[in-house]
Amino acid sequence: MENSKLNPNEESESYTGTSVSKGQIRRVVDMDLRNDSRLVLVCKVNIEDDSAYVTLVNNLVEIATERDLLLSTLITGASFDLALLPDFKVRVWKEQIEQSPIFGSVNSKEMLEIDNFQVPSVLIEENFSAQLKLLDIGSYIPEYGDHVWKFRSDEIDAITALGHFENQQVSTDRFLKKWNPLLEKESTLEVVIQEKMDFNEVYLYILTNDAIRRERV
Amino acid sequence: MSKVSLQELTDEAMSSSGLGKAWLQVVHTAVKSKVRRMPPRDFGFQEWDEATIEDVVQEVFVRRILNRGGKEYILAEASTTDHAHAGIYRLVSLALDDLREPNVLNNIFENITRRFNEEGVALGSNDLGDRQSDRTYDEESAEIGVKHIILSQPRYPNRGTQRESAIFSPSSYSEIVLRLKEEIFPLNAKVVRGGLKRALTHLVRAENYIDDAHDFHEAVAGGLTVEDQASSQSHIWGERVLKQLSQESEKVLVAHLYGVKSDTELARALGLKARQTAAKWHLAMKNELELAFQKEGIVPEDQEQVVLAMCDLLNIKVGDIEEAMEA
Numbered sequence: 001m002e003n004s005k006l007n008p009n010e011e012s013e014s015y016t017g018t019s020v021s022k023g024q025i026r027r028v029v030d031m032d033l034r035n036d037s038r039l040v041l042v043c044k045v046n047i048e049d050d051s052a053y054v055t056l057v058n059n060l061v062e063i064a065t066e067r068d069l070l071l072s073t074l075i076t077g078a079s080f081d082l083a084l085l086p087d088f089k090v091r092v093w094k095e096q097i098e099q100s101p102i103f104g105s106v107n108s109k110e111m112l113e114i115d116n117f118q119v120p121s122v123l124i125e126e127n128f129s130a131q132l133k134l135l136d137i138g139s140y141i142p143e144y145g146d147h148v149w150k151f152r153s154d155e156i157d158a159i160t161a162l163g164h165f166e167n168q169q170v171s172t173d174r175f176l177k178k179w180n181p182l183l184e185k186e187s188t189l190e191v192v193i194q195e196k197m198d199f200n201e202v203y204l205y206i207l208t209n210d211a212i213r214r215e216r217v
Numbered sequence: 218m219s220k221v222s223l224q225e226l227t228d229e230a231m232s233s234s235g236l237g238k239a240w241l242q243v244v245h246t247a248v249k250s251k252v253r254r255m256p257p258r259d260f261g262f263q264e265w266d267e268a269t270i271e272d273v274v275q276e277v278f279v280r281r282i283l284n285r286g287g288k289e290y291i292l293a294e295a296s297t298t299d300h301a302h303a304g305i306y307r308l309v310s311l312a313l314d315d316l317r318e319p320n321v322l323n324n325i326f327e328n329i330t331r332r333f334n335e336e337g338v339a340l341g342s343n344d345l346g347d348r349q350s351d352r353t354y355d356e357e358s359a360e361i362g363v364k365h366i367i368l369s370q371p372r373y374p375n376r377g378t379q380r381e382s383a384i385f386s387p388s389s390y391s392e393i394v395l396r397l398k399e400e401i402f403p404l405n406a407k408v409v410r411g412g413l414k415r416a417l418t419h420l421v422r423a424e425n426y427i428d429d430a431h432d433f434h435e436a437v438a439g440g441l442t443v444e445d446q447a448s449s450q451s452h453i454w455g456e457r458v459l460k461q462l463s464q465e466s467e468k469v470l471v472a473h474l475y476g477v478k479s480d481t482e483l484a485r486a487l488g489l490k491a492r493q494t495a496a497k498w499h500l501a502m503k504n505e506l507e508l509a510f511q512k513e514g515i516v517p518e519d520q521e522q523v524v525l526a527m528c529d530l531l532n533i534k535v536g537d538i539e540e541a542m543e544a
Contacts, residue, residue: 027293027294027296029296033296033297036295036296036297036299036300036303037294037295037296037297037300038294039290039293039294058294059286059287059290073286078286078289078293079286079289079290080285080286080287080289080290080293081285081286101293103289103293141368141369
């Protein structure tokens with residue numbers, strides 16, 4: 001095995017598309033093609049099980065509310081202005097993203113602001129735009145019975161349909177599969193089984209295991 | 218006419234000759250399907266015919282597909298043919314709202330101007346600020362203030378086929394005029410129109426362009442489906458019943474169809490100060506509705522379908538019509 005495969009910041013060898021990393025604007029597809037795809041901003045990549053947390057974006061900037069952030073073409077380099085909807089965040093597998101081109105990307109400064117943006121409670125009236133220095137928030141004010149509510153709930157359904165809930169078993173399976181070459185070493189696998197380690201414990205164990213250290217050397 | 222596939226749209230967009238037959242076909246179908254339910258005068262036309270529809274198609278291309286990354290967005294987001302078509306339908310709606318907005322702006326501006334005139338205030342002049350001549354002029358801030366005042370008012374849902382939505386109730390207009398006088402400086406036609414434009418960019422659009430599923434499915438079927446034709450009688454009745462409702466009753470009906478049940482909720486939704494007024498309007502609506510059903514000879518077993526048709530005409534998606542009717 002090459003050393004690079006041991007670096008948690010590297011892509012898994014099973015993927016052939018463009019690597020997925022934080023800040024990219026990509027398309028998420030349903031691998032079963034049962035649901036419509038959506039454009040998203042990649043907010044976090046989990047190397048352990050090759051999943052990513054993504055947030056929905058769309059081009060309907062006119063109905064972006066004060067809970068949403070505006071990503072202009074100047075910020076993303078995309079061909080179109082986008083609204084980022086921080087309420088609409090899901091976890092997807094990288095296989096769902098990697099075949100998509102990169103339509104734009106948000107640099108680390110703006111990503112930091114996005115990471116730190118606290119989507120306010122609907123019950124609290126405060127000026128949350130004060131949190132922002134580099135990005136703008138939407139200015140649409142939906143009212144009672146506004147069609148925007150239905151649109152937003154439809155979009156929540158759409159993005160949720162593309163996502164996967166946290167599932168320790170599935171993540172561990174993916175983790176084991178990805179790290180299989182290492183785990184094939186009998187001693188590592190035995191320890192994992194005997195100790196009934198959970199996903200995080202296995203990951204930590206592997207990173208501190210002698211076998212890995214040897215591989216790295 | 219076969220349905221244009223995503224691949225065809227993509228190939229055409231990537232070709233050196235640019236957009237052509239495939240995109241034109243989808244946009245043309247979308248425009249035809251959408252404008253059919255909209256009054257031509259809102260777009261500056263006397264009637265809908267091939268020539269005016271062609272004009273709108275061109276506007277859609279210029280305003281939304283070739284500019285603002287419209288084409289690129291469709292191709293970026295869509296992974297299926299249906300999805301691409303739905304995206305194009307949305308761009309068509311956006312473009313139609315671009316075209317419609319100036320007319321709505323004029324209507325509301327005229328309404329506000331008339332109310333000022335009734336109070337002996339000429340909005341056209343710039344003299345309104347003289348009483349506070351020590352304050353500095355900042356028209357941009359004033360326009361933003363106007364926008365906030367306008368956006369703070371409750372709005373009617375769009376009435377779809379009937380006519381352009383009034384957007385605001387008379388009481389909202391009164392509130393707008395009152396607050397404009399109290400809070401905005403300098404208060405002149407330019408500021409009010411500017412603020413209104415800023416607000417309308419949000420107001421006019423949302424109700425139309427995010428509810429295009431109905432049009433989309435209709436267009437996919439290539440026009441009216443058999444079911445649509447069967448329900449056309451209900452729509453005719455629905456239109457007739459709606460015409461017989463007073464403005465207040467229509468607002469109450471809309472609120473009920475959106476799920477407002479109690480008179481207290483109704484008062485809040487309609488911006489009424491007293492629950493008793495809401496109760497009075499509610500009762501009046503029921504009576505008017507009943508009378509209209511009787512007058513049109515709509516028997517009880519058809520009434521639910523007619524209410525559904527009315528929802529469609531009012532662009533309302535309703536979960537439980539029966540509950541609303543019982544209320």
